[in-house]
Amino acid sequence: MNLTNKIVWITGASSGIGEALAHEFAKEGAKLVLSARRIEELERVKKSLNLPDNSVLTLPIDMLHAEEFAAKTQTVLDFFGKIDVLVPNAGISQREKFLDVAPPDFKKLMDTNFTSVVLLTREVLPLMVAQKSGGILVTSSVSGKIGTSYRSFYCASKHAVQGFFDSLRGEVWRDGVQVTVACPGYIKTNISLNAIGKDGKPFGKMDQNQAKGIPAEVCARKMVNALKSGKHEIIIAGFMETLGTYLKRFAPALLWQFTKNYNIKAVEE
Numbered sequence: 285m286n287l288t289n290k291i292v293w294i295t296g297a298s299s300g301i302g303e304a305l306a307h308e309f310a311k312e313g314a315k316l317v318l319s320a321r322r323i324e325e326l327e328r329v330k331k332s333l334n335l336p337d338n339s340v341l342t343l344p345i346d347m348l349h350a351e352e353f354a355a356k357t358q359t360v361l362d363f364f365g366k367i368d369v370l371v372p373n374a375g376i377s378q379r380e381k382f383l384d385v386a387p388p389d390f391k392k393l394m395d396t397n398f399t400s401v402v403l404l405t406r407e408v409l410p411l412m413v414a415q416k417s418g419g420i421l422v423t424s425s426v427s428g429k430i431g432t433s434y435r436s437f438y439c440a441s442k443h444a445v446q447g448f449f450d451s452l453r454g455e456v457w458r459d460g461v462q463v464t465v466a467c468p469g470y471i472k473t474n475i476s477l478n479a480i481g482k483d484g485k486p487f488g489k490m491d492q493n494q495a496k497g498i499p500a501e502v503c504a505r506k507m508v509n510a511l512k513s514g515k516h517e518i519i520i521a522g523f524m525e526t527l528g529t530y531l532k533r534f535a536p537a538l539l540w541q542f543t544k545n546y547n548i549k550a551v552e553e
Contacts (some may be wrong), residue, residue: 297373
């Protein structure tokens with residue numbers, strides 16, 4: 285996939301992997317739609333790209349307000365005339381036991397990470413099918429393959445993302461639409477700080493593994509390269525996390541021994 289002058293819509297573009305993806309797509313010559321809740325942060329990212337104003341649209345969006353997706357999609361079409369690549373990247377994590385997460389909080393997590401992604405895709409996909417070309421680069425996670433404690437709903441949401449887009453790929457490839465699922469492991473972002481913690485409040489602490497994770501810029505580069513090369517899936521993780529995905533498939537009992545106490549210390553200390 286040649287990304288020159290392609291219209292790329294990135295959600296969660298105000299920080300972390302999303303911000304890094306904006307820079308990587310800009311290097312490829314793409315024109316960008318940057319979406320997140322905070323307009324001031326979107327404008328900061330836009331300024332850092334050093335692109336002409338007519339090459340970047342900042343479009344605030346709250347992924348919990350799916351009723352606005354149709355209008356937001358029309359705004360993109362009014363500005364650029366088409367959408368070539370959708371990058372559903374917005375998401376939140378979790379650092380709390382299942383029984384201690386209130387139903388409104390786990391609904392918020394599932395709606396943000398999965399339901400909103402599906403509903404936004406539903407708005408954009410018909411455009412790609414009509415033009416017989418397009419790409420979806422969705423951010424899943426290694427947690428979309430491996431379940432661990434204190435991450436129950438986060439893992440569930442990412443397992444759902446994995447299953448949905450693997451299924452969707454089979455429906456749309458004949459229409460020229462490519463689906464690439466990215467599965468990052470620990471990436472050096474603020475995701476643990478903003479994760480759902482005790483009483484639904486932000487966890488507020490940086491995971492040690494997160495702090496030592498792969499730089500967001502490296503993750504973004506690998507994601508964009510996977511899209512360009514037509515890969516169905518890419519795992520972007522350290523050795524142990526990558527090993528875990530293989531153990532899940534070939535030696536799940538051994539994986540259990542490694543992971544059964546994996547997240548307890550980080551959350552309870």
